[in-house]
Amino acid sequence: KQEVTQIPAALSVPEGENLVLNCSFTDSAIYNLQWFRQDPGKGLTSLLLIQSSQREQTSGRLNASLDKSSGRSTLYIAASQPGDSATYLCAVGYSGGGADGLTFGKGTHLIIQP
Amino acid sequence: ETGVTQSPTHLIKTRGQQVTLRCSSQSGHNTVSWYQQALGQGPQFIFQYYREEENGRGNFPPRFSGLQFPNYSSELNVNALELDDSALYLCASSSAGQGEAFFGQGTRLTVV
Numbered sequence: 163k164q165e166v167t168q169i170p171a172a173l174s175v176p177e178g179e180n181l182v183l184n185c186s187f188t189d190s191a192i193y194n195l196q197w198f199r200q201d202p203g204k205g206l207t208s209l210l211l212i213q214s215s216q217r218e219q220t221s222g223r224l225n226a227s228l229d230k231s232s233g234r235s236t237l238y239i240a241a242s243q244p245g246d247s248a249t250y251l252c253a254v255g256y257s258g259g260g261a262d263g264l265t266f267g268k269g270t271h272l273i274i275q276p
Numbered sequence: 277e278t279g280v281t282q283s284p285t286h287l288i289k290t291r292g293q294q295v296t297l298r299c300s301s302q303s304g305h306n307t308v309s310w311y312q313q314a315l316g317q318g319p320q321f322i323f324q325y326y327r328e329e330e331n332g333r334g335n336f337p338p339r340f341s342g343l344q345f346p347n348y349s350s351e352l353n354v355n356a357l358e359l360d361d362s363a364l365y366l367c368a369s370s371s372a373g374q375g376e377a378f379f380g381q382g383t384r385l386t387v388v
Contacts, residue, residue: 166318193375194375194376196375196376196377198379203364203382203384204381204382205280205282205366205379205380205381205382206319206366206368206379207379208376208377208378208379211375211376213375251318251319253318253319253377255375255377261324261326261331261332262321262332263309263311263321263322263323263324263332263334264309264311264319264321264368264377265321266318266319266320267318268316268317268318269318
């Protein structure tokens with residue numbers, strides 16, 4: 163059974179800092195990995211999708227890397243802003259059709275202090 | 277491009293009742309998945325529909341069932357509600373083979 167772990171569970175940093183969120187998974191036979199953002203009581207917003215054949219993806223101040231062999235991914239946030247405060251979730255998928263669904267970590271609750 | 281929409285946004289039901297949640301998939305997407313998210317946890321996969329057939333299921337009992345319609349919209353039905361069914365229910369749509377999932381805003385179900 164695949165397990166996804168996110169470290170740290172919570173993080174509070176001053177505005178402007180660069181930070182790294184970590185995600186690890188136990189079964190390296192993944193099809194893709196996706197990072198999401200979730201605001202309190204809301205749905206999930208897709209941030210970045212990395213296919214298993216890729217090493218990283220970038221979108222604005224966000225950069226996600228994938229090391230499939232070691233079962234790890236990191237989400238790097240540059241020049242953090244108070245609007246980045248949210249819970250960040252990592253999810254792995256096993257098949258292109260997605261019939262196994264996504265397996266999620268519990269998330270990292272991020273607070274950016276103004 | 278229309279995103280994923282879910283209805284209703286909030287719902288309160290009594291234990292033992294039945295509930296139906298609805299989801300309209302993003303334009304161009306033919307696959308819909310449903311997830312249950314308990315407070316403080318990551319979402320858990322319930323099942324997936326593709327071309328109106330269930331083609332994948334997580335560890336949920338048969339009282340969780342669904343439908344997908346020809347326009348790719350979907351319903352999640354839960355029978356014999358239990359207190360532990362209280363959660364945020366999330367719908368996601370994707371194009372089969374593309375992988376990237378897009379989520380709706382969720383339905384908050386409270387069972388009392």
